[in-house]
Amino acid sequence: MTRPVLAIDIGGTKTMTALVSDGEVLGEVTVPTQRSDGPDTWLTNAHAAAERWYGEYDAIGLAVTGFIRNGLWSAMNPETLGIPENYPLVEKTSALFGVHALAMNDAQAAAWGEYRYGAGSGGDLVFLTVSTGVGGGIVVNGRPLGGLAGHFGLMQSFGDSSSYLEDQVSGRWMQAEAARQGFGAMPAPDIFNAARNDETWAKAIVTRSARGIAMLCRDIQLVLDPAEIVIGGGVGLAEGYLDLVRDLSIQVPSTIRSNIVPAKLAAQAGVIGIADLAGR
Missing domain, CATH: 3.30.420.40 (ATPase, nucleotide binding domain)
Structure with missing residues (x-):
């Protein structure tokens, strides 16, 4: 030891x-x-x-x-x-x-923790955390990348220079969106509970977040082609969220579809x- x-x-x-x-x-x-x-x-x-x-x-x-x-x-x-x-x-x-x-x-x-002791299979790995914000890490050829590598939450849509991805899909965004729609500054866990109770507004917020992450996974696969994309974080591991991301990813051609797996090491x-x- x-x-x-x-x-x-x-x-x-x-x-x-x-x-x-x-x-x-x-x-x-x-x-x-x-x-x-x-x-x-x-x-x-x-x-x-x-x-x-x-x-x-x-x-x-x-x-x-x-x-x-x-x-x-x-x-x-x-x-x-x-x-x-x-x-x-x-x-x-x-x-x-x-x-x-x-x-x-x-x-x-x-990302390195999951690669060494968690959900990694030994190949290249990308880790995404969807929580207060959106972050990520990349392991390539058995080496973790530092510096700016993996800051996926700061990516922006083509033609949109005013908003980061994490400001459209994160737990902080979910709370702000619920407030904007008149439901108060509701934390993400409460929004997920409302969605499970078939509240239309809550389901729409969760789906919009999951769609953004599904499209991010598609882009990551095209650029890095990792063996798996591991998703963690309070939003990423919320009940039903990962299944929704996978369901939305089915719309992507199978040749570029990601192997999306839950983080094993959690927090x-x-x-x-x-x-x-x-x-x-």
Whole structure:
């Protein structure tokens, strides 16, 4: 058994701090991400959560929403989580915890987690998370791609430069659309419940989201031709959503139809993936 790694997953709504070894989460603490606090406070809160594992790890992996390059953290879509541009995440984390740190986008880390320990079959893999926003990660030839690779939520439709894909299909969009139609700022789980109760407006919102993801899968297949597209996230794994994405994908010619599978590691994919990378 290799020495455990501390993994921290900072997302738009929650932060998970976990001790991970060989693809297994030995313990975890999850707290809300208070958007107004900022990254210094988010790291301080993670440090407090990790005190129970003091001395048990020699490395830290950070899986975060947004964009990482050379250890610097920036927001890709501030609507998901506002981050100061080029925040020195790796440097700050190493100084606070006193150990080596590695950082990667959370969906990129989750892609690696699914490839190594989850739904991957050993071939090229694309991971999509449909949640507060829409993110993704790509594994090609046994290697995770970093930088901008996989930020599918920021893709735009041809001829439409005013709206990101995640602003048309994500959980945040679903909530805003329900409010726009006069049903209040209803969170995505409640919209799914209404759809299962045959509420026409809710079914239309869920279907519109699923259609956007089905078309994204088609485009990914055309560009990368992965062995599978793994879908996770609170919206992506909601009851009935993946089946709807598959049903809508049937409209695509079979030669370019994706092998769409559910994520197996659920909310732990990011911490498992980044821990595996940080421990190497």
